[in-house]
Amino acid sequence: MAKDAIVNESLAAKFATEKDSPYTRWVADEGLDIIAAHYVPDLKTVELKDWARRGGRGVFINHEASRTSNDCYVAEIPTGGQLAPQRQLFEEMILVLSGHGSTKVWNDSGAEVTFEWGPGALFAIPLNANHQHFNGSGTEVARFVSSTNAPGIINLYDDIDFVFGTAHDFPKRFNGEPDYFAPKGEQKGLLLDTNFVADSINLPLIEAKERGAGGGHIRFNMAKGSMNSHISQFPTATYKKGHRHGPGAHVIILSGEGYSLMWPEGEEPRRYEWQAGSMIVPPNMWYHQHFNTGTEPARYLAFKHEVVSIRNAQGVPKAWISQRIGGDQIDYADESSYVRETFKEALAKHGLEPKMEAAYEQEKENLPPRSAA
Known part of the structure; x- marks a missing residue:
């Protein structure tokens, strides 16, 4: 229903x-x-x-x-x-x-x-x-x-x-620094503190296995603002873990081809095909999951408002945390059979096969136990 x-x-x-x-x-x-x-x-x-x-x-x-x-x-x-x-x-x-x-x-x-x-x-x-x-x-x-x-x-x-x-300067945000928009920045964990990225399509990323499928990830704080953004990439014939979060994420495909599934809790997933230049906008607390069916790594940029990131007491976004311990990310072990069947069929149309076994096995190393019914 x-x-x-x-x-x-x-x-x-x-x-x-x-x-x-x-x-x-x-x-x-x-x-x-x-x-x-x-x-x-x-x-x-x-x-x-x-x-x-x-x-x-x-x-x-x-x-x-x-x-x-x-x-x-x-x-x-x-x-x-x-x-x-x-x-x-x-x-x-x-x-x-x-x-x-x-x-x-x-x-x-x-x-x-x-x-x-x-x-x-x-x-x-x-x-x-x-x-x-x-x-x-x-x-x-x-x-x-x-x-x-x-x-x-x-x-x-x-x-x-x-x-x-309104004529008012915010010198703590911008004070005319000559190198303000230079392609540089300080890396703080996953966060790159910078005001300009010359080439987002080829920017080196940091390993982020928590999101699945051997992917890379980098987050940005630009112009000392309250908004945030991130870039994620994942290999060919793989897919990210399903998750959900608050409204306001505008996901722009930078490279690759594939599709995304989006669905509100209790309903069947809806499928959206994408390529470089496509944009996916997950509604508030809809699950969504991204699949690479092309022959090259798929990379996307997500523009976000901070309301997107529902966080735990440690400041970790719940979209990065297993549902088994109260987060909003679906572990591979818990996903619907529809996810794997649909992905296998989509790859077959391109003469490809899933390359997910390593990701499934790696997840088991730190997979929380299912809570008792």
Whole structure:
């Protein structure tokens, strides 16, 4: 039986106006649409509208659960052009999808930094810093995808002029350091403390066997912000462990091909095929699981709001912890037979076979016992 909690129209009508918010009204005033989707086949080709205020084209992508935490939008910079300068009292992380260009960042004290970017570059805009994006090509448009925590800020103040027009520097976030966007950073465990990654597709990762299938992982803290992101990679003919977490994760495929399963507890999994440029947006507390059916490692970037990470008392995300001890990750030993059968069938279509035996065996070394019924 479905557990989607859909009620009758009479009850729904009593709450209809609460779906509207200062944030959704702002997006409408910008002349843009919000794609309320859990899945976008290709961010590089998703349809955009003219964005008059910014001088480019764009579309927002977020479902209802993430409209109060963080959002996602795709923007395009015209050939040989630029977007309008902007500052904002919310945080923003950007992944370049295509094209080459530069971004200028400056504060009210007169400090200015300009850096160049190309496909796969990842960076963050410091809080309330003035900035402007430029397309360096005279023959092709540049396109990027961004995640921000604008919904909560715009809903809190309900004053667009204040959010986008307040003259105030945050020197602890950005003070005009010349090397602020240099491709460097300090590694702290899984966390890379940096403001710019030149090539997210080939960035070296750290082993993270806890997530299964011999994968690699790295987490980012950019521009000293409260938002976070991470990159994960896993080998061909393998898959990650199923898990769930809060809303606001926008998972962008950087390389490889495969599919993801997503499902709310008690329902059958739904399947979404992906390739480089696809995006998966798991709804709040839906289980999801990623499968590599291609001939090369699969890598993805997840833009997230901190509400995604439901943590235990030690600060470990429960999505990394076995359900057997109260976490939100499904061990291989406990997954449905449907998972392995479907994966084997998908690989066979490509002339491949699963390479999961080593992962299954490795899990047994630290597998918690099942709790008594």
